[in-house]
Amino acid sequence: xxxxxxxxxxxxxxxxxxxxxxxxxxxxxxxxxxxxxxxxxxxxxxxxxxxxxxxxxxxxxxxxxxxxxxxxxxxxxxxxxxxxxxxxxxxxxxxxxxxxxxxxxxxxxxxxxxxxxxxxxxxxxxxxxxxxxxxxxxxxxxxxxxxxxxxxxxxxxxxxxxxxxxxxxxxxxxxxxxxxxxxxxxxxxxxxxxxxxxxxxxxxxxxxxxxxxxxxxxxxxxxxxxxxxxxxxxxxxxxxxxxxxxxxxxxxxxxxxxxxxxxxxxxxxxxxxxxxxxxxxxxxxxxxxxxxxxxxxxxxxxxxxxxxxxxxxxxxxxxxxxxxxxxxxxxxxxxxxxxxxxxxxxxxxxxxxxxxxxxxxxxxxxxxxxxxxxxxxxxxxxxxxxxxxxxxxxxxxxxxxxxxxxxxxxxxxxxxxxxxxxxxxxxxxxxxxxxxxxxxxxxxxxxxxxxxxxxxxxxxxxxxxxxxxxxxxxxxxxxxxxx
Amino acid sequence: xxxxxxxxxxxxxxxxxxxxxxxxxxxxxxxxxxxxxxxxxxxxxxxxxxxxxxxxxxxxxxxxxxxxxxxxxxxxxxxxxxxxxxxxxxxxxxxxxxxxxxxxxxxxxxxxxxxxxxxxxxxxxxxxxxxxxxxxxxxxxxxxxxxxxxxxxxxxxxxxxxxxxxxxxxxxxxxxxxxxxxxxxxxxxxxxxxxxxxxxxxxxxxxxxxxxxxxxxxxxxxxxxxxxxxxxxxxxxxxxxxxxxxxxxxxxxxxxxxxxxxxxxxxxxxxxxxxxxxxxxxxxxxxxxxxxxxxxxxxxxxxxxxxxxxxxxxxxxxxxxxxxxxxxxxxxxxxxxxxxxxxxxxxxxxxxxxxxxxxxxxxxxxxxxxxxxxxxxxxxxxxxxxxxxxxxxxxxxxxxxxxxxxxxxxxxxxxxxxxxxxxxxxxxxxxxxxxxxxxxxxxxxxxxxxxxxxxxxxxxxxxxxxxxxxxxxxxxxxxxxxxxxxxx
Ligand SMILES: [Zn+2]
Numbered sequence: 007x008x009x010x011x012x013x014x015x016x017x018x019x020x021x022x023x024x025x026x027x028x029x030x031x032x033x034x035x036x037x038x039x040x041x042x043x044x045x046x047x048x049x050x051x052x053x054x055x056x057x058x059x060x061x062x063x064x065x066x067x068x069x070x071x072x073x074x075x076x077x078x079x080x081x082x083x084x085x086x087x088x089x090x091x092x093x094x095x096x097x098x099x100x101x102x103x104x105x106x107x108x109x110x111x112x113x114x115x116x117x118x119x120x121x122x123x124x125x126x127x128x129x130x131x132x133x134x135x136x137x138x139x140x141x142x143x144x145x146x147x148x149x150x151x152x153x154x155x156x157x158x159x160x161x162x163x164x165x166x167x168x169x170x171x172x173x174x175x176x177x178x179x180x181x182x183x184x185x186x187x188x189x190x191x192x193x194x195x196x197x198x199x200x201x202x203x204x205x206x207x208x209x210x211x212x213x214x215x216x217x218x219x220x221x222x223x224x225x226x227x228x229x230x231x232x233x234x235x236x237x238x239x240x241x242x243x244x245x246x247x248x249x250x251x252x253x254x255x256x257x258x259x260x261x262x263x264x265x266x267x268x269x270x271x272x273x274x275x276x277x278x279x280x281x282x283x284x285x286x287x288x289x290x291x292x293x294x295x296x297x298x299x300x301x302x303x304x305x306x307x308x309x310x311x312x313x314x315x316x317x318x319x320x321x322x323x324x325x326x327x328x329x330x331x332x333x334x335x336x337x338x339x340x341x342x343x344x345x346x347x348x349x350x351x352x353x354x355x356x357x358x359x360x361x362x363x364x365x366x367x368x369x370x371x372x373x374x375x376x377x378x379x380x381x382x383x384x385x386x387x388x389x390x391x392x393x394x395x396x397x398x399x400x401x402x403x404x405x406x407x408x409x410x411x412x413x414x415x416x417x418x419x420x421x422x423x424x425x426x427x428x429x430x431x432x433x434x435x436x437x438x439x440x441x442x443x444x445x446x447x448x449x450x451x452x453x454x455x456x457x458x459x460x461x462x463x464x465x466x467x468x469x470x471x472x473x474x475x476x477x478x479x480x481x482x483x484x485x486x487x488x489x
Numbered sequence: 490x491x492x493x494x495x496x497x498x499x500x501x502x503x504x505x506x507x508x509x510x511x512x513x514x515x516x517x518x519x520x521x522x523x524x525x526x527x528x529x530x531x532x533x534x535x536x537x538x539x540x541x542x543x544x545x546x547x548x549x550x551x552x553x554x555x556x557x558x559x560x561x562x563x564x565x566x567x568x569x570x571x572x573x574x575x576x577x578x579x580x581x582x583x584x585x586x587x588x589x590x591x592x593x594x595x596x597x598x599x600x601x602x603x604x605x606x607x608x609x610x611x612x613x614x615x616x617x618x619x620x621x622x623x624x625x626x627x628x629x630x631x632x633x634x635x636x637x638x639x640x641x642x643x644x645x646x647x648x649x650x651x652x653x654x655x656x657x658x659x660x661x662x663x664x665x666x667x668x669x670x671x672x673x674x675x676x677x678x679x680x681x682x683x684x685x686x687x688x689x690x691x692x693x694x695x696x697x698x699x700x701x702x703x704x705x706x707x708x709x710x711x712x713x714x715x716x717x718x719x720x721x722x723x724x725x726x727x728x729x730x731x732x733x734x735x736x737x738x739x740x741x742x743x744x745x746x747x748x749x750x751x752x753x754x755x756x757x758x759x760x761x762x763x764x765x766x767x768x769x770x771x772x773x774x775x776x777x778x779x780x781x782x783x784x785x786x787x788x789x790x791x792x793x794x795x796x797x798x799x800x801x802x803x804x805x806x807x808x809x810x811x812x813x814x815x816x817x818x819x820x821x822x823x824x825x826x827x828x829x830x831x832x833x834x835x836x837x838x839x840x841x842x843x844x845x846x847x848x849x850x851x852x853x854x855x856x857x858x859x860x861x862x863x864x865x866x867x868x869x870x871x872x873x874x875x876x877x878x879x880x881x882x883x884x885x886x887x888x889x890x891x892x893x894x895x896x897x898x899x900x901x902x903x904x905x906x907x908x909x910x911x912x913x914x915x916x917x918x919x920x921x922x923x924x925x926x927x928x929x930x931x932x933x934x935x936x937x938x939x940x941x942x943x944x945x946x947x948x949x950x951x952x953x954x955x956x957x958x959x960x961x962x963x964x965x966x967x968x969x970x971x972x973x974x975x976x977x
Contacts, residue, residue, distance in 0.1 A: 084538040097537070104531050106538060203538040209771035239542050239773050317768050321570045324581025325535045329640065341638075345574055368768050377768060 010035035012483055015169040015223040016251075019071040029065035029074030033058060033118055036076045039486075040120065040167035046148045046487030047165055049158040051081045051139045052089045052122040061118050071226055073116030078162045080173045081122040082129055083214070084203040085109055088119070092205045093127045093137035096326045096352025098333040106203020107235045108172055108214050115230060120168055123158025127354045128323065129176055129207040131155050133413070134183065136356050141413060144186060145484035146450055150410040153183030156217070160187040163217045165486035170218040170227055174204055176211045177311060178405070178430025181442035181456055184217055186410035188444050188452025188481045190471065191217045192224050195461050196437030197242045199228075200235030206322040208315040210240075211434040220480055221443070221471035225249040228464065247465050253476070255469040258292035262457075263398035266297050267304035271425040274408045276448035280455055284402065284445060287477045298394040298401065303432045306383050308424055311431040313367050313380035320364025326352060384435050391436040395460035400470060404429055405442050405456045429456065439464040441471050444481045452481060494701040495735065497728045499658035499694055501667060501720075505650045506619070506689040507550040508681045512646035513618050514541035514584065519648070521687070525641035533618075533646030535579030540772045543568075547648040548591065548776065551616045552786045554650050554680035555592025557793065558611045558671065562783045566591045566615075568770040576640050577621040584770050585651075590615035591776065597674070599666040601659070609667045610655035619647035650680070656695065661724040665717050668692065673794055676819050685716060692720045696727045698735060706731050706741035711755055713748045723748040727755055797822060805835035815839060820858040821847075827865030833872045841868060845886065849893045862896050863889070870899055878963050884908050908961060918954075918962055922971055925953050936975065947971070 010032050013021065021027055037055065044050060058076065065074040079085065082092045084102035091097045105113065113119070126136040134157020135141035142157045144150040145165035152161040156173025160183035163171050173180045175193035184191025192215045199214045206212060216227035229249040235241040264285075273281070285295055328334035328348030335351075338344035353361070367376040394401070406426050408417075417423065433440045441457045457474075459467035509519055515532035531539035552562050567589040570582040595611035621642040652671065658664050672683045672690060683690050692714040698706040711727055714720045726748075731741050746755040792800075794816040801812035816822045821842065828838040846861065846868070855861050871889060874880040880888065884906070891902040926933055929950070936946050947968075954967050 082538075084536075090537070092537070100537075102531075102536065102538065104536075104539075202540050205537040206772075237542065238540050318771050321572055321582050321768055324572055324574065325537065325579060327574060327576070327581060329576045330534060330579060331536070341576055373767075381769065 009039070009166075011039040011166045013169060014220045014480075015075060015218060015226055016071070016220070018075055018169055019073075022066075022074050029062050029118070032074060033062060033076050033120075036120065036166070036168055039165070040162070042488050043145065043165045043167065043486030046143060047145050047152075047161050048140060048142050049078070049123050049152075049161045049165070049167065050121045051091055051093065051124050051137075051158070054088055054119050054121050057088060058118045058120055061113075061116075065116060065118070068116040070115035070230075072112055072230065074118060075116070075170075076118045076120045076168045077112065078121050078123045078159060078168050078171045079106075079109060079119065080125050080156050080159045080171070082125060082174060082205040082207075083109055083122075083172060084205070085119065085122065088122065090122065090205070091138070092129070093125045093139055094352065094354065094357065095138045096333050096348070097331070100332045102203070104203065106214075107200035107237060108231055109203065111230055111233075112172075123162055123171070125158055125173075126155035126179075127357050128205065128319070129155040129174060129179055129212075130319070130356050130360055132178065132182055133411075134158060134161075135413060136354060138354060143413065143487070144410050145486045146188060146452060147410070148487040149412055150451070151186065151413050153186035153410060155179040155183075156191075157183045157187075159217050160184050160189060160191065163187070163219060164189050164481070164484045166483040170216055170223050172214055172216055172227075174207075174212055174214050175434065175440075176207045176213075177315065177427070177434050180215045180217065181405050181430060181433075181440050181454075184442035185405040185454025185456075186452070188447070188454065188484065189217055189219050190221055190224050190444060190475075191215065191442040192228065192464070192468065193433065193440045193442075194228065194232065194464050195242075195439045196434075197240050198247070198439075198462070198464060199231045200233075200238040200241050202235055202237035206318075208318040208434075209322060210318060211311075211315055213434070213437075219483070221468055221475045222251045222253075224441075224471070225251045225468050228468065232464070242462075244462075247462070249465050249468060251472070252469070253472065255472050256291060257288060257470060257473050260293045260400065260470070261296050261398040262288050262293050262400045262402050263296045263298040263394065265304075265401060265403055266299040267301060268403060268425075268428065271428075272407060272422060273404060276409060276451075276453045277404050277407060277455075279448075280445040280453045281402070281404065284455055284474065284478075287474070288402070291473055291477070296398055298398055300390055300394060300432075302383075302386050302390045304428065307387055307432040307435060308427045310380045310383040310387065311427070311435055312363075313376045314384065314435070316360050316364035317368045317377045317380075318364070320361045320368070323353070323357065323361055328352075387432060388436045391432070391438060392460070399459070399463075400467065401458040403456050403458070405454050406430075409448060409451045409453065433458055437461055439467050441467050443471055443474055443478075445474075445478050493736070495728075495732050496699045496701075497659055497724075498656045498697045498699055499660075499664060499724060500656035501654045501658060501664060502693040502695075503652040503668060503671065504619075504691045505554065505652065505672075505675060505681050505683055507547055507554065507616075507648040507650055508679070509544060509546045509550060509648050511544055511546070513544050513547045513616065513648040514646055517646065521643060523643065525639070525643060528643045529645070533579070534642055535581075535645075541584060541770070543773060543776065544648065547616060548778070549786055549789075550648070550680040551591045551614065551650055552778070552783070553678040553790060554652075554675050555595065555614045556787060556790050557674040557678035557680065558592075558595035558597060558614060558652065560592035560595030560611060560614060562592050562778055562786075563590065564778055564780075565589070566776045566778075568616075568773045568776070569767040570770050571617075571767055575620070576638065577623050577642075577645070579621065579642060579645055583618060583620065584773070585617035586615035586776075587617070587651075588767060591778070597654075597667055597671050599658075599663050599670065601663065607657075607663075609657045609663070612653045612655050614650050614652045617649050617651060619644050619649050621645040656697075661721045661728070664694065664724050665721045668717060668720060673817065673819070677791055677794055679789075679791060688715060691715055694720065694724055694727070696724060696731065698728070698731045698741070700735055704735060706735055707743040709741060709743070710745045711748055712745060712758075713750075715750075719748060719750050722750075722753060723755060726753065730755065794819070794822070801835075801839075805829065805839070807835065807839050811839050811843065814843060818858075824858045824861075824865055828869050828872075831866045831869035833865075833869040834876065837872050837876070838869070841872060845889055849890070853893070862893055867892065867899060874899070878965070880908070881960050881964070883960055918958070918966060918970055919974065921957050922954055922967070922974055925950060925957060926974065929953070933975075947975075
């Protein structure tokens with residue numbers, strides 16, 4: 007029989023409910039698996055075994071499918087009494103006095119917290135290497151990055167530590183690591199999942215979402231998390247969406263568009279092969295492949311994104327001054343020196359450069375030209391997407407033009423960098439849902455692609471994911487560098 | 490050479506704490522009588538991951554205050570992040586509507602130097618959050634140079650309205666009338682109690698000078714005035730200071746100055762103003778106020794003091810100055826209205842409220858009419874007893890004092906004062922009058938002789954009778970009975 011840690015969320019839950027194994031046995035298997043991989047993968051910032059074992063004492067009391075299911079959280083999600091760092095030195099040993107809404111929902115449903123996992127500092131980065139706690143490695147090839155910023159969340163699910171996890175996506179931070187690690191990751195519509203308790207990067211772009219090894223598991227997590235939260239003013243107020251899993255959904259008559267402007271972009275062979283393969287499958291399933299044109303997005307989205315993300319980020323990071331929590335100094339002479347020393351030591355260089363960029367972009371003499379202009383361009387971008395979705399149901403495109411790169415490998419190709427950004431950032435600018443899905447392997451590395459839907463189409467998007475998973479097959483658990 | 494004339498050009502910014510149960514962006518209580526850092530939560534402490542959520546009560550109070558200043562409610566307003574670093578500011582930025590306010594374009598009327606009415610235009614009123622409060626060990630009570638500083642975040646997130654005037658104010662006197670009238674109207678609107686001693690109203694003034702030779706002085710921002718008196722003194726000081734510099738041909742620096750109330754001077758701010766920039770608060774959606782909401786709040790809007798005073802003159806026939814006096818303080822005016830509503834004669838009620846009620850409140854140092862022990866209904870009953878001839882005015886005052894001192898009802902007070910209602914009358918009164926006449930034969934002679942043309946001697950006899958009955962007889966009955974006996 008397969009090890010318990012290999013079970014996906016639905017199967018593990020069914021097994022628990024049928025009494026085939028206990029929550030402790032499930033946790034022990036997952037914990038043992040995590041411990042055997044961790045020295046290679048380094049996904050954890052904080053392991054919470056003791057907390058988990060306390061939680062397990064109360065397992066079996068809830069009818070929720072999450073009861074007794076282990077999970078990990080990206081370390082920018084607040085957990086009451088448990089160290090939360092955002093992978094930064096500046097938060098020190100801060101233990102939040104409250105739970106993020108997403109964790110509150112999971113905890114109350116009986117989910118077991120195995121740990122808080124690594125990320126790029128304050129979610130700024132795409133390798134999970136820009137962390138005060140060191141780099142996390144890709145479980146399919148530990149010489150490669152897991153992607154970022156939610157690299158720890160993706161690696162933990164790919165290596166079988168846990169069947170599902172949560173991350174956050176400000177400009178691709180769920181979709182890209184899901185793709186590099188060969189699992190499924192959903193960046194939901196902005197406003198569908200409460201951000202209360204998510205340490206902000208770019209507030210108008212940030213969105214929490216799940217990672218899992220099946221689309222069905224994403225549906226289960228979304229069914230729990232997609233509900234109105236009065237603590238988040240951007241939380242939707244409509245009735246809860248229906249994420250019920252139907253294994254027999256189909257795509258007959260659905261229109262799936264490719265972006266005209268992206269067709270000339272360079273793709274590595276495994277990615278372009280996967281694109282062709284998926285197009286064929288979609289047609290096979292009765293979908294109609296079309297084309298949409300996104301000229302404004304192709305030209306302006308990247309600059310617009312950076313202007314807004316940096317502007318919001320630098321104000322979100324103003325609160326870290328050493329006065330109330332986190333890292334501080336005791337012997338500063340005066341308040342100015344205290345602020346300077348706390349922030350100089352506490353922030354990493356990438357964070358500092360984004361703070362400086364954001365400060366410059368919103369500085370009174372430049373504010374109109376950059377920040378204000380970007381807010382206007384953003385409206386145009388949202389309108390362009392809205393028009394596109396009048397003529398199509400989904401947009402199919404890569405998440406990245408290449409597979410997971412080697413750790414420390416820097417791609418100097420600026421054009422490729424720009425094109426990479428264009429695959430992920432516009433989705434956040436327009437608040438759209440984006441699904442990163444597994445298509446297969448090129449050698450030992452997984453290949454992922456991205457399907458984008460109109461705002462609030464998350465349930466349909468996941469239904470399309472179910473069809474794709476049915477045809478393309480589900481990912482295997484990565485060897486985690488141990489086998 | 491003609492003498493140079495200097496005209497002060499003054500704009501005033503006022504911060505008022507709005508009256509709400511909870512803070513502007515969280516559900517912490519706004520009660521301030523608690524230990525430091527007890528009314529705090531992740532939101533008003535600016536903890537990582539926390540998000541603001543707008544309190545609708547704050548929006549309504551902001552609308553009410555705006556309407557009291559004759560402003561127009563804006564259908565769409567926005568919140569911004571106003572960035573600067575200071576330990577009392579937990580997020581490193583203040584959430585404020587600074588650039589797109591909830592209400593705009595109103596005015597307040599004041600009297601100019603010639604006693605004519607002039608309008609001080611109100612540019613806008615916007616909503617924002619208050620910061621925490623700092624307590625420093627330094628001798629001057631300021632952050633710089635303090636060995637230890639403490640921060641209390643109970644005040645952080647308290648709802649504030651910032652009211653910005655146009656530079657229409659021309660003197661310290663006008664400034665004081667502007668803030669006094671504005672405060673009165675805001676209290677009437679129910680938006681705030683504006684208790685000055687609790688720091689619910691703070692002032693900044695922008696003062697510059699225009700000289701008749703065409704020179705304009707630069708704008709100086711004067712901060713840290715917490716009372717009407719401080720505002721008046723600070724502006725007067727600043728006008729004098731700037732005039733002196735301009736007379737000697739000097740340049741006024743554009744700067745922020747700090748009012749030192751103890752020394753009565755303004756001093757250049759030692760810290761350079763923090764560099765500020767604004768971005769839209771991404772965690773709060775635009776505040777949309779539809780016409781139905783505006784209508785609902787407008788209908789909630791209580792009568793303003795000037796309207797009320799007019800009504801007192803027209804309906805109650807009160808003199809203008811009495812009406813102005815009564816409406817100056819809302820709760821006093823409310824007390825008066827309650828008396829009238831309970832059936833009191835308005836003129837008499839106004840008199841009692843202005844004299845006796847205020848006298849006792851002053852004597853007992855009662856600040857709020859609500860804490861005054863005698864209810865409007867009781868006062869109304871007391872007045873009715875005078876009108877009905879059951880008590881003389883002197884007696885009624887005695888009863889009033891007894892009630893306020895002993896917190897009791899009218900009947901008990903009357904008894905305790907040894908007064909029998911209605912007093913000495915009928916046969917008993919006749920007998921007393923006869924004995925008084927018998928004891929004063931010379932006076933009787935004078936009256937009978939017809940020399941008492943002015944009725945002085947008759948009044949004298951009445952006085953003696955009243956003294957004899959200890960005031961417990963109806964004056965009318967005394968004079969009637971007296972005349973009857975004299976004419977018999
Ligand atoms: Zn609070």
